Amino acid sequence: MTDSDRVERYLVLVEKLERLEDEVRLLQGEIQTLMEAMTEAEERQAAEKLGQDHAAKFRALERHMEQRRSPPVE
Numbered sequence: 001m002t003d004s005d006r007v008e009r010y011l012v013l014v015e016k017l018e019r020l021e022d023e024v025r026l027l028q029g030e031i032q033t034l035m036e037a038m039t040e041a042e043e044r045q046a047a048e049k050l051g052q053d054h055a056a057k058f059r060a061l062e063r064h065m066e067q068r069r070s071p072p073v074e
Contacts, residue, residue, distance in 0.1 A: 035064065 001009075038046065043065050051058035 035068075040065075 035043075043061070047058055047061045047065070050061055
């Protein structure tokens with residue numbers, strides 16, 4: 001691979017990373033909107049489904065649900 005090829009590959013990867021970061025921000029916003037609209041029963045159902053395959057995500061969802069239910073700290 002020549003210097004020119006490496007530079008071109010680098011630029012392609014940077015562009016791809018920027019697009020992925022934009023997509024991640026959009027997905028995070030959509031996830032947040034959905035979670036805010038969920039009932040406790042839906043939260044439990046989502047936690048159960050996540051827990052079947054993804055224990056770490058299950059714990060993260062549980063933490064989020066607990067934080068959402070706790071009174072704000074002033």
